[in-house]
Amino acid sequence: MIFPTIEFAAFFVVVMALSWLLMPRPALWKPFVLAASYFFYGFADARFVLLIVASTLINQAAARAIHRFRDRRILAAAIACDLGLLGWFKYYGFFALSVDRALADVGLPAPLPLLQVALPIGISFFTFQALSYVIDVHRGTSAPAPLLDFAVYEAFFPHLVAGPIVRASEFLPQLATPRDPARVPTTRAAFLILGGLVKKVVLADVLAARLVDPVFDAPGQHSSAEILAAVYGYAVQIYCDFSAYSDIAIGIALLLGFRFPDNFDRPYASRSLQEFWRRWHMTLSRWLRDYVYLPLGGSRRGRRRTYLNLMITMTLGGLWHGASWTFVLWGALHGAALVTERRLRTWRARQARRADAAGLARIPLPRAAAPAAPQSAAGGAARSAAGPPSAARSAAGSPSAARSAAGPPSAGRVGGAVRGWAARLAVFHFVCATWVLFRAPNLATAGRLFARLFTAGGPAPLVTPAALAAIVVGLATAAIPPGWWAATRARFAEVRLGPQIALLTASMMVIYAVVGQQDVAPFIYFRF
Template identity: 40%
Template sequence: MSYLSIEFGLIFVVFFAIYWALRLLPKSQNNLLLISSYLIVASYSFQFAVILFFYTCAIYFFSVMIATSKYHAKRWLILGLSAAIINLALFKYFDFFRYELQSLLNYLDLSILLPVITVLIPIGISFYTFHSVSYLVSVKNKELSVAKFWDLALFLSFFPSIIAGPINRAKTFLPQIVVSKPREVLEPFRAFTLIILAIIKVYCLGGLISENWVTPIFSNPLEYCTLDLLVGLYAYAIQIYLNFSGYTDLVTGIALLLGFRLPINFNFPYLATNLRDFWDRWHISLSHWIRDYIYIPLGGSRHGFVRTQLNVMLAMLLSGLWHGAGINFIIWGSCHGIGIVFLNILDRYVGRGWIVQRSPIIARLLTWHYICFTWLFFCCESLADALDYLNALCHNFLVDSHYIGVFIIICIVFLMYPISKNIPNWCTAQLSKINSIFLPVFFTLILWLTIYLAPSGVPNFIYANF
């Protein structure tokens, strides 16, 4: 069930009324949240809910063993992390590795036929795996005591963040579940602002951009000129930002209405002046998770310059592989790793922030175009499609342009983008001035107008696939 569907909206209104009718009973609210979260997972597939439940049982068992073992806590942590990673790998990467291994066996003329097994990827598996890793590590580091089973089950299945994040840390989110005092709606005007912006971003703007420029250009890149192909890349960069940040706004707003805070996941990433800055602004909960649970445990920057660059490359390769089991995602992660390593070398031998100090706009333009280049591998379904796009981009100079006007508009938007930093706060301030009686009418009007202007159909959340 899509969080942008009319059905979900109507069900949420009823759920919201029941949830706050139980305001004096936080444990009952937790039970309602847990049941609702599992129903949403089961709406995709009942098997997904069963898998999540047994996974939760396993994580709970490992956390108990970590907490109660005096001498073997580290071994139990390794076993727990291994179980989590193996579970993720089996469901998410089985087909990819089976295909690659079969190709290798065929190349070696070995008459071994690997079984073909259709493995469906459980919804949200990447995110609840990351949540569980943070939980096990926090228990091992004594940042948390072992959670009660049903509290852990809610932490792993919490419906606003299970589908596509953001990634919650156990030490900051579990205390929000284990409360004895009545909860309150947090920042209601900000919550409604975020929900309205999410609907506009995903339903209207993202949908229109995808329908009019991304889909037609990426479907037949050889038919378009270089300028139009740049429009396609720019449009996809804007679409994926609107789609993912819109989803984050939506679930953050929903969580605030339920009395929970989710971590910040975006901070105007296309204002970044280098790749490090970009990853401090884009999918922040993931980039910080990779830093804390992969990059630093590998050694971080503690073992010399060369080792640091190897750690950076490995972290970004794993980031690419996490996004999808395919060569395109590995190339995408490699491009970001290579870019950050090159930036580190430049900082070391030329001076940190050398370009930014001389021209911030040039630094931002270079970063923007490199990011758009990497999005090509993220968007295309295969390496062959990406190479076709690159080939057309480098050779179709003489083909007539269809989208020169759009190109100019995108350039203007890029230059005006810094102003948008103030939009959420401005909208929140304006909403707070409206009489509460008229807020439902205003919200309904915005919703109707957005759906009227948007393309038909409910848009998908791109990151729900990961």
């Protein structure tokens, strides 16, 4: 069941109405929401509901045992169970095929059977949520919740399939008391849902069908111009597709009375890769930081260990996205780039300290002052108020003062703006280049795309004005300051409820009229 469909709209209308009707009675509301979430998850394949039920029971039992006995071995067993389920369903085929190919190269038979294991939708997301729950209980930052509360947390349908990755400490306290319908920010929820529909249906799906999929599926049939447009197009597609799901999920949760953490914050406006990962899929970035990078030692064990921890964290982050060497290489490249950025920052800081030290060494030392002649009280007070002469000379001769006098403030601002935009462009194009690995089905296809990007001439019939407009609009949605959206929502909130509903309904009709009768494609992150 996909958000932008008639089936989900009908499902949500019924669930929202009954949810608010039962909200004053938690003993009825919780089983109802849990049943609705299981129905939502099992709509495509009911067998996978048993998987999430098993995950809930295992992790709840482990959390209670950890809280009671404080035994690290129980935590290790829980983590092994969670990663074992994830590994079997998501990585067994990749591992077995990789071993088979490696042994075939040296003439040995394959030791593992090659099985086709169906991948449950959203298994990575609810597994990471379960892991954070048991780890937080072990750390003492959370207490075990009642079984029904934990089951609702893990299966809550707005975030179940593709996030955001909501932590137990963020969600479970909201179950303590019934939600208040008067405190629901309906305007923000409506804007998030409507904006998500636009990004998904009008931008992401259109770019995928008319530009990205044809080029990436058969790169040998397309020119350099089409490949370049498809690379930019995929950068827009994946941002609009994934942020659309997050926006709709957050909006749906708000309409049910719950708040989720934000997942995107204008990532393509970042001036460094470190900033990019603080803005892109923010709930995953924080999860990897708190449950992988920091437990490995973070930046507390020296420079080389910090670099190694970054590489491990980002490579595992790449593997989390998919069972393919393209994802592993994608994560490793981002890890190497983050290491390079950190080394450059260290080198620049060292150079700045050396420049300051050299500037201080060139400042002439003041001569010893002769005894001052008697002076009037008024003259002494005036000079005391102005400050000691040595302080004035030091301030005037300091390296920072010399740099300030080197040019007018406007010149510094212009230079800083140019450097800022150059950094944004560099980060954006690195991210676009690595998205090729993310989208390509294998390394050979990615290599062919990069080769033809610089060598394939010819016409570019896929580079249409509509495709270029979608790319520009998609990039604009990733760059508009948040204050603009807040101001628009505030003005919309001043309109009466009837016109609000009419305007939103008309907007949705226009969206589907523009797109036509094409089916809504599954969200990209469904397979992760």
